Amino acid sequence: xxxxxxxxxxxxxxxxxxxxxxxxxxxxxxxxxxxxxxxxxxxxxxxxxxxxxxxxxxxxxxxxxxxxxxxxxxxxxxxxxxxxxxxxxxxxxxxxxxxxxxxxxxxxxxxxxxxxxxxxxxxxxxxxxxxxxxxxxxxxxxxxxxxxxxxxxxxxxxxxxxxxxxxxxxxxxxxxxxxxxxxxxxxxxxxxxxxxxxxxxxxxxxxxxxxxxxxxxxxxxxxxxxxxxxxxxxxxxxxxxxxxxxxxxxxxxxxxxxxxxxxxxxxxxxxxxxxxxxxxxxxxxxxxxxxxxxxxxxxxxxxxxxxxxxxxxxxxxxxxxxxxxxx
Amino acid sequence: xxxxxxxxxxxxxxxxxxxxxxxxxxxxxxxxxxxxxxxxxxxxxxxxxxxxxxxxxxxxxxxxxxxxxxxxxxxxxxxxxxxxxxxxxxxxxxxxxxxxxxxxxxxxxxxxxxxxxxxxxxxxxxxxxxxxxxxxxxxxxxxxxxxxxxxxxxxxxxxxxxxxxxxxxxxxxxxxxxxxxxxxxxxxxxxxxxxxxxxxxxxxxxxxxxxxxxxxxxxxxxxxxxxxxxxxxxxxxxxxxxxxxxxxxxx
Amino acid sequence: xxxxxxxxxxxxxxxxxxxxxxxxxxxxxxxxxxxxxxxxxxxxxxxxxxxxxxxxxxxxxxxxxxxxxxxxxxxxxxxxxxxxxxxxxxxxxxxxxxxxxxxxxxxxxxxxxxxxxxxxxxxxxxxxxxxxxxxxxxxxxxxxxxxxxxxxxxxxxxxxxxxxxxxxxxxxxxxxxxxxxxxxxxxxxxxxxxxxxxxxxxxxxxxxxxxxxxxxxxxxxxxxxxxxxxxxxxxxxxxxxxxxxxxxxxxxxxxxxxxxxxxxxxxxxxxxxxxxxxxxxxxxxxxxxxxxxxxxxxxxxxxxx
Numbered sequence: 001x002x003x004x005x006x007x008x009x010x011x012x013x014x015x016x017x018x019x020x021x022x023x024x025x026x027x028x029x030x031x032x033x034x035x036x037x038x039x040x041x042x043x044x045x046x047x048x049x050x051x052x053x054x055x056x057x058x059x060x061x062x063x064x065x066x067x068x069x070x071x072x073x074x075x076x077x078x079x080x081x082x083x084x085x086x087x088x089x090x091x092x093x094x095x096x097x098x099x100x101x102x103x104x105x106x107x108x109x110x111x112x113x114x115x116x117x118x119x120x121x122x123x124x125x126x127x128x129x130x131x132x133x134x135x136x137x138x139x140x141x142x143x144x145x146x147x148x149x150x151x152x153x154x155x156x157x158x159x160x161x162x163x164x165x166x167x168x169x170x171x172x173x174x175x176x177x178x179x180x181x182x183x184x185x186x187x188x189x190x191x192x193x194x195x196x197x198x199x200x201x202x203x204x205x206x207x208x209x210x211x212x213x214x215x216x217x218x219x220x221x222x223x224x225x226x227x228x229x230x231x232x233x234x235x236x237x238x239x240x241x242x243x244x245x246x247x248x249x250x251x252x253x254x255x256x257x258x259x260x261x262x263x264x265x266x267x268x269x270x271x272x273x274x275x276x277x278x279x280x281x282x283x284x285x286x287x288x289x290x291x292x293x294x295x296x297x298x299x300x301x302x303x304x305x306x307x308x309x310x311x312x313x314x315x316x317x318x319x320x321x322x323x324x325x326x327x
Numbered sequence: 328x329x330x331x332x333x334x335x336x337x338x339x340x341x342x343x344x345x346x347x348x349x350x351x352x353x354x355x356x357x358x359x360x361x362x363x364x365x366x367x368x369x370x371x372x373x374x375x376x377x378x379x380x381x382x383x384x385x386x387x388x389x390x391x392x393x394x395x396x397x398x399x400x401x402x403x404x405x406x407x408x409x410x411x412x413x414x415x416x417x418x419x420x421x422x423x424x425x426x427x428x429x430x431x432x433x434x435x436x437x438x439x440x441x442x443x444x445x446x447x448x449x450x451x452x453x454x455x456x457x458x459x460x461x462x463x464x465x466x467x468x469x470x471x472x473x474x475x476x477x478x479x480x481x482x483x484x485x486x487x488x489x490x491x492x493x494x495x496x497x498x499x500x501x502x503x504x505x506x507x508x509x510x511x512x513x514x515x516x517x518x519x520x521x522x523x524x525x526x527x528x529x530x531x532x533x534x535x536x537x538x539x540x541x542x543x544x545x546x547x548x549x550x551x552x553x554x555x556x557x558x559x560x561x562x563x564x565x566x567x568x569x570x571x572x573x574x575x576x577x578x
Numbered sequence: 579x580x581x582x583x584x585x586x587x588x589x590x591x592x593x594x595x596x597x598x599x600x601x602x603x604x605x606x607x608x609x610x611x612x613x614x615x616x617x618x619x620x621x622x623x624x625x626x627x628x629x630x631x632x633x634x635x636x637x638x639x640x641x642x643x644x645x646x647x648x649x650x651x652x653x654x655x656x657x658x659x660x661x662x663x664x665x666x667x668x669x670x671x672x673x674x675x676x677x678x679x680x681x682x683x684x685x686x687x688x689x690x691x692x693x694x695x696x697x698x699x700x701x702x703x704x705x706x707x708x709x710x711x712x713x714x715x716x717x718x719x720x721x722x723x724x725x726x727x728x729x730x731x732x733x734x735x736x737x738x739x740x741x742x743x744x745x746x747x748x749x750x751x752x753x754x755x756x757x758x759x760x761x762x763x764x765x766x767x768x769x770x771x772x773x774x775x776x777x778x779x780x781x782x783x784x785x786x787x788x789x790x791x792x793x794x795x796x797x798x799x800x801x802x803x804x805x806x807x808x809x810x811x812x813x814x815x816x817x818x819x820x821x822x823x824x825x826x827x828x829x830x831x832x833x834x835x836x837x838x839x840x841x842x843x844x845x846x847x848x849x850x851x852x853x854x855x856x857x858x859x860x861x862x863x864x865x866x867x868x869x870x871x872x873x874x875x876x877x878x879x880x881x882x883x
């Protein structure tokens with residue numbers, strides 16, 4: 001077994017072991033932390049499809065994270081208020097069913113990513129970074145000034161949405177759901193990486209002129225990857241909103257974009273389990289540094305600087321060595 | 328005479344006051360190697376860019392198999408059967424030799440939007456790729472990342488990728504550049520066989536190779552073709568000698 | 579009455595625009611010369627505002643505060659360039675984004691540590707307080723008018739600096755070809771530090787000047803940073819002229835949009851709905867403007883592409 005595969009397995013099992021141990025020790029807060037890791041990792045897996053596979057440095061993924069979160073609120077609040085979701089052109093009721101909410105979040109995230117990606121991918125490099133950042137900020141301001149869903153204050157969803165056969169209010173059940181979705185997304189990312197699509201995307205990232213000369217247009221490939229990426233991150237947003245039972249514009253803020261990117265890079269860009277390792281490290285840092293000092297983000301900043309300047313390749317890169325092409 | 332596979336008609340391109348391509352016309356016919364030579368800065372790279380579709384001409388046409396492709400982009404021309412290699416190797420450094428060539432096969436056949444299939448368990452894809460890897464002699468290096476290849480190996484990978492496109496015409500930009508004498512000799516043999524698959528427009532500085540391989544030579548100086556003809560005609564052309572070749576290189 | 583209100587709003591937009599220009603000019607210079615994307619540029623804006631508020635509070639003199647803001651931001655810029663930024667020039671944009679994001683965390687939390695979480699207030703200097711009557715009888719705050727003047731003067735100074743001085747020649751050479759300036763015997767690393775510190779000083783100046791209109795608080799630089807990015811995308815990377823035109827365009831569009839859209843919606847919607855829809859749409863207007871420029875000219879209005 002390759003060293004990275006072994007490491008991935010260890011990470012996956014460790015993330016599963018923490019909530020089980022916490023349940024045995026009656027520490028429900030640790031289960032919630034593990035759930036948060038799984039959901040943020042899912043957002044990171046989404047970003048990593050754009051960043052790692054496609055080489056697109058998107059600093060606007062909070063847009064999709066937030067779209068997923070708000071989609072949850074849009075679908076669930078009518079039920080909470082005993083109102084229909086809409087009455088025109090057809091009468092449609094809201095829903096408290098997670099599978100339906102997830103579907104809504106994925107579709108909304110994909111549509112959002114299609115619109116933002118189609119415009120942003122007309123450029124590249126530093127323009128792309130600035131434009132994705134700007135469009136993310138646009139949605140942030142829109143959420144703040146649009147009063148229907150709480151505006152600046154956000155909106156609370158009092159009861160967690162349901163999933164057939166599970167008691168989602170039980171932290172362990174909810175963790176299991178988030179973990180299963182994460183594994184499914186990891187499987188998706190893995191298959192994408194090894195597919196003809198992933199190959200073409202890797203080629204377009206590493207040698208764009210060459211790929212065009214082979215008859216492959218990078219634009220549509222990248223756009224497709226960006227849409228998938230946005231959809232996965234939106235799914236994470238819907239789960240995150242359900243974890244907190246609360247949605248606010250801060251999900252759309254560019255700090256969220258930065259944090260999703262930071263955790264991908266902490267773990268290792270383009271590495272399958274990079275976002276999982278990165279999310280775990282991020283939450284651990286937040287938990288322990290946050291316990292030591294109110295200003296823990298100062299130390300986070302210094303640690304990040306150290307990693308960028310001196311330890312490239314992230315956690316997975318440090319532990320498993322350089323990435324090798326797999327046949 | 329058979330119809331040319333690739334034809335360039337009265338191409339013009341200026342960058343400001345500089346005429347980079349000045350009324351260039353040339354043809355590439357089935358089975359031939361047509362060499363394009365000229366001093367540095369003569370506009371060879373610009374001409375290749377115009378043919379491949381990276382640059383748009385101010386005037387003139389590019390025809391592939393008799394069809395006007397002047398308005399089409401790089402990818403469309405590649406799909407129409409134009410394979411080019413790059414002067415500075417432009418392979419994907421993080422992908423293996425096999426993956427690079429598989430990518431070229433994929434470009435020619437389509438299917439880059441298959442999302443869930445395993446690319447390298449696709450027999451048809453890897454089989455076609457391995458055939459070309461065998462031909463250029465990189466079989467033992469197929470799993471090595473292209474970025475780790477030696478210079479000469481990378482030139483051969485470039486060629487394998489062009490071959491894998493199953494093209495109607497090759498445009499090869501200095502395939503021997505930076506190769507040692509042995510490598511250049513092997514490459515010459517390889518190109519000699521290749522012409523039967525598709526004709527080659529060969530830009531090359533290695534005059535020995537050009538004189539050995541070319542059926543026809545066109546000489547490009549300051550964006551214009553100043554002479555065109557057989558090897559013997561070009562060797563004997565006094566204008567070419569003063570403009571470019573220099574007395575001693577012909578002896 | 580309505581026309582006077584419109585002129586007042588247009589002046590507000592212009593004032594907003596020239597302040598955005600001060601931010602965007604530094605960013606675009608740093609990108610044009612060094613090829614670096616600097617997310618921490620907003621932190622330098624914040625440093626300028628805090629330095630001005632701090633010194634003005636102690637000395638009671640706004641102008642001393644303003645001088646301090648220039649010095650503090652330039653010094654912070656130079657220190658950051660020497661310790662962190664210069665290691666990033668050869669790196670890809672991803673590393674630059676991450677490292678400068680880390681710098682934001684360090685600057686923001688460091689400032690919170692030093693000054694606390696409560697906003698500081700910076701008073702407009704007494705000489706500039708109060709309104710002035712413009713030709714046509716429009717009353718307009720003198721301070722805002724002075725900001726417009728300072729912004730335009732700095733713009734003129736920058737054009738002169740780039741167009742007519744030795745430093746400007748070197749900056750332009752650096753934009754064209756990094757190896758060439760090395761060949762000319764210019765000390766590149768010193769040039770880079772100077773350019774970075776200059777950009778930082780402009781950001782700090784903007785922070786201090788705007789700080790007297792709003793409150794001075796941690797995180798104040800980030801919304802401005804993102805607007806400066808929008809300005810650069812509209813104007814074209816590396817172009818000072820593009821930054822000026824883009825900044826004024828963004829300033830006017832945003833200010834007039836917030837003023838006019840609710841009014842426009844009010845003509846066919848009930849007032850409360852018109853206000854909320856108009857405000858929501860106005861908050862998106864500059865991004866829609868940016869999207870429009872991207873569709874028509876992906877390289878920006880004055881970009882090279």
